[in-house]
Amino acid sequence: MSKNLHSSQAFPRPLTTVDVVIFTVIDDQLHVLLVKRPTGDSEPYPGMWALPGGYVDIERDKDLEACALHKLKEKTGVVSPYLEQLGSWGNARRDPRGWTATHVYFAILPYESVELHSGSHATDIDWFQLKDDGVGHELAFDHSTILATAIARLRGKAEYTSLPAYLLPDTFTLSELQHVFSVVLGRPVDKSGFRTRVLSANLVEEADGVRSGYSRPAQLYRLKTPQNPTYFPRTFNPRKD
């Protein structure tokens, strides 16, 4: 047996987990899905809220993304969300049980597509409204840091990609799209400029039908490439000096 293989097996292995930051918009506000930690005596952070996640099951999960998708489906019932890797966090102190490394994904869903599934009690999973860079209180482990990173990524990418579109159902009007951008960006978005931007970026195509209400009906659109976000050639609101 080679020295290298031998030494690899001698290494104590860090624990490997996967966590998922799940965003949606409820009542014109960004929300994130959190689950409550169990309250057993030897549990870390008992009763605190945390990002959904857990250990990689090397029998069940064929890769990290499959593991993230599994946890997402388990909690929300959603099977094909927008999902991207956020990063990984690993050190000796984040979990009292020892050296752990977590691979974090973030998902964006339309609220209409979700059906929450709690483990035992309906009260141990819930949506929390985002304020600034978190939910207003500390989370278990280093999840406050991870959540802040995810929020920054979502807001940052909203400046130059079509990411917020994944917060809407399959078909939507341009006004709805504009509105969800303004929710994520936290500031008003000009209608005319937004429409030019979206249409010239080839982001959407017309869908059948219109959204009718107490005013002029609005054309429905759908994403042209729902698999990947579109990159705009510029950010919103170029900075002035």
Add this chain to the structure above:
Amino acid sequence: MSKNLHSSQAFPRPLTTVDVVIFTVIDDQLHVLLVKRPTGDSEPYPGMWALPGGYVDIERDKDLEACALHKLKEKTGVVSPYLEQLGSWGNARRDPRGWTATHVYFAILPYESVELHSGSHATDIDWFQLKDDGVGHELAFDHSTILATAIARLRGKAEYTSLPAYLLPDTFTLSELQHVFSVVLGRPVDKSGFRTRVLSANLVEEADGVRSGYSRPAQLYRLKTPQNPTYFPRTFNPRKD
């Protein structure tokens, strides 16, 4: 002992590794640092070239980034490069020894700062010139995929951030900066537009001294915030339709 803790310990753990994609510019060409796999019988991918990396040592490495920095210093002697997380890759098939997950970082260095340190032979570590999305031949594990992702990230970020600046030493002229951007982007960059872009982005400040040659001497500059790259408000060459 709680059910959760018990089950966590029962889980077979994936192997955890860290790999580093190290870029530099040599003779006006992008290069990446690779190491040769050992040739023992039970070694995976014996004799093939791979990204530098290895197991996380939970005694020595306080976190994942420290582990990446350690591996970088070990190979190049460089202690404070530009380093960012690229992503993680984990599944049951990438390493014949079992389920592994690797946390990948990418580093950007000025070639002048490097002193290669090989393990035993000077021939088992080397710089490879980049062509398109790789080095022209397959790498060990899934490192060809990882390298392609890193190249895309570097080229992509060169369109709207100051990343290529980290390929230069502390002080440089604007012409040198322009040139290294053109090397990374793989296309010529207009002098006047580039200078306006760089100066109005507040990216650099004047350093003492000039670079003299057989023509008008050039003012030396340095990065204003060497810790973080600067984001430009637009990409280069907005696409035409």
Add this chain to the structure above:
DNA sequence: TTAATAGTGTCTATAAGACATTATATG
């Protein structure tokens, strides 16, 4: 006809792209 929202048009400011011109060093 009015209210409400969809959708378009106009004007301005900003910055990139292309390329010409001026500036300043060495040999």
Add this chain to the structure above:
DNA sequence: CATATAATGTCTTATAGACACTATTAA
């Protein structure tokens, strides 16, 4: 003075931002 490169200026084009205006439905 010739040459090479640094540094700046000019003109055009593209697009965002602001905001005014027109279009189309339901009540």
